[in-house]
Amino acid sequence: MTSFAYDVALAPEPAERGTAGDRPAGREAWALLEASGALAMRVDIQGRILQATEATADLLVYPHEYLLRTSVLDVIAPESRDSVAALLQACARDRAARRERVRFAGGIGGGWLDLRIAHQPGEPNTPPSLLLFGHDVTDWVENERQLNARAFLDPLTGVGNRAFIRRRIEQYMAGAASARVPFAVALMDLDGFKNINDSLGHEFGDALLKEVGARLQDTVRSQQSVARLGGDEFVLMLDGLESEAEAIRILERVIHVCRQPFLLGGCHVRITTSIGLAFSSAASGNVQPESESHWLRRADLAMYEAKALGKNRYCVYSPELDRRLDEQFRIEQSMFEAVQNGEFLLHYQPIVWPATGEVCAVEALMRWDHAGEFIRPDVFIPVAEKNGLIKHLGAWALRCACAQLAAWDAQGLQVGHMSVNVSAVQFLHPGFFESVRNAIQDAGISADRLVLEITESALMTDPKAAEDLLMSLRALGLRFAVDDFGTGYSSLSYLRRFPLSALKVDRSFVADMVDSPHARTIVSAVLSLARELGLVAIAEGVETDAQGELLAAQGCNLVQGWRYARALSPLDFEQALADGRLMLGRDEVFSLQVAG
Template identity: 45%
Template sequence: LAVMFVDLDRFKPINDMMGHKVGDDLLRRVAERITEVMGELAVVARQSADEFILFAPDVSAGEAEQLGQMMVGMLAQPYRVGPYELSIAASVGVSCYPEHGLSASRLLKHAELAMSQAKRTGGSRALCYDPNMQEGEEERHALEQDLRRAIERGDLLLEYQPQLNLDTREVSAVEALLRWRHPTLGWISPAKFIPLAEETGLIQPIGQWVLKEACRQMADWHARDLPLTVAVNLSALQLRHAGLFNDVYQALAQSGVEAAFLELELTESALMENIDAMLDTLREFDELGVQLSIDDFGTGYSSLAYLRHLPIGELKIDRSFVKDLETDPHAAPIVEAILAMAHSLGLSVVAEGVETDAQFAFLAAKGCGYVQGWWLAKSMPAAELERWMAEYDIGAVAERISQARQPRAVLLG
């Protein structure tokens, strides 16, 4: 017997934006495809909102995983629901009797565990249960509990990375970057704990703390004649949260910072996934005076038609393009195209991850307005940033810029 746990990816945004009737109709189409794949002998049940459980007799683990992968492909095909053509994806977990359990509860638990692993490793795939997943799940659960306590224990903190204005040679803005210092494990990579926070819903209270702390720190700097703008990243889940505008408004009101000094960075893919639902909120931010920026630009699928009408003032070129400037002949034309488009739309541009003289020289020559990265400075705690700013020598930076622009800095493309 094979047990399969199917979870639909990206169903909630469709349900939220287009209404429950469209969502219900889509679920019916999904159920039809699942039964088509599984055949008459299998039992197909809907477990909850967008989860299905299947029971297939006389199916081995290898056969079940193949069936699961076939199902992933079938469910990914577009659906016609009324006037809409919709696309979703699925993650599938598989467990088999008797190898993976002798009771219904254990087989279901292991199938769900395999599904969660499939989702965490990118989704749109089927995975068969492996006992090693249990160990990883226990470690993840322990880390989740520690993350829940991290705010109250003061384990979370913000570091700030300066951005250089190439026209003025001044540093007037920084990006706030979240860090977690675990009491026993030491520094935990954001690449590990941010996805965990998003999966568990902890990103919401953590995001509120980040907004309040960034604004509090800004107010402290402004009171001491350090009028920095601070950029704060928003996750896809924060963008979908109905209380986002109120969170930002409260952080500004409590700190007393002018809205124009706060910049919100929205990732390109998250923004475009929720664009229709987000438009009113983005306009509210614009009316409030908050600056808006599209982060990781070039890695998603922005519609230029939308881009023309969004109240966005800045694009951030993804660091992957900057890193590849010296090794990939295709990176330079992409960066040039982004810069040309931004200039034509009247948007400023920040290049992230600038580390070498050659990267900097190329960006400066092509008219990039701002750079951020180790070429200028690493991210630092607030006190260290203050010392760095006090020692900042605009003349020395101008000399570095001049040297970087020498002909020896050559790039592919």
């Protein structure tokens, strides 16, 4: 209808005081303009209204007589007047039609017009004029505004969404160079939110998210923004800050309010939150023209660091987190090729009698020689656990260790038993039992010569499954040692429940026992506990004579560490035995056990 009415507006209009209005075409065109209900008027080059329909007067809520004594610019809202004046001048100058959406100011309010302007050539003794036609699009503009507003809101919680926070960051970055005001982006998620959904249902989970959104909006200042990225992830855009300390104070308040109980379905539910903060001080020149994805990525790295440090806390981003991530990525990518290229190998650290230093066993330790660079196990093992390669590497280590024990047997080197570390991820894998059994059978060694070292956390992740697996392996003849004892679960009930053979005293206690009475007491308690339970006690990380003497005096069964020997390649181990630097002793350690 709008295009049709605009075309009608170009038809000859009735002349003033009826001179040319007797032409049928002009009267019909003007009648159509009246019927359109739109704004239709003729103005001179300066914008003074020469003619206007009654429908125009009704639309603008002005008397018709008033319109004929004023300028079109007087019925245009102030913010649109300069634009309309420029359109009138341009149309009069080049006679080309113009179109623009403008705001009008009516007699009792205002609205929006889709305004079109066309040049009307003059007739003899009549100067040229301009024809204006405007369709009321106020409702359309309001709907558009509401749709745009909803496009930036999270439909569940009513806070902003990712598009909203992207716009906020882009707006800030556009003015950051001149404003020089610090700002921060904080990314948070709810610790254990999945448990809420699984236990109470998604309906309660949604109610929790709504309440969290409301609490966040109440906690941060009005000029700061809250948005939900999805799931249980929220982001805070903190601007107008004076320092990083001010941002941290806000995060501490957020952590506090999130710890307060939530009432869901008549139940009080408590949660915690982990938050990562990416702070940038414009005053120090640290603000860079980066997208919201860069800031969210930094905050995300810091948030996962907070989770790794125990949750229910915040962590501030630093370039070190990026460096660490890059290193992990590089290691992960190299690891896949390393498996194919055979870059992983096993070294063997002797386990000795503390009184004589005689070797009765060895512990197999995985090493990675990457193009002449030895990558530490504490660096690559966590990466392998995350990407799933640990299952492959663990199975390979078992096969290699058992085969090496058989090879030494064939050479007449009677190394009593072989200890092999087992990752928690590897231990819980469904194929673990088969991989152990196959390694023993393929090597042709007795199963009771293999000792699997398992951490407390691996045992207690799923105690029932762990017990079943240990009992099945014990039926084959294997033995088990608890690695890093004393650093994991405080409950000792598993010592009675599982078929264990040995406890390994963690190196952190051994390192401090000479200078720290508390550490000596802990080591003494662990050794006493092992004796009472009929378990073998093995101390790791022994580096000095004083440590070895203390452990021997307290009745520690076996020791290992640099004081006696580093982890050696098979060839170096054999050479040390040949040179007399190491001596093999009888492996009677497990005959000391009262049970197991």
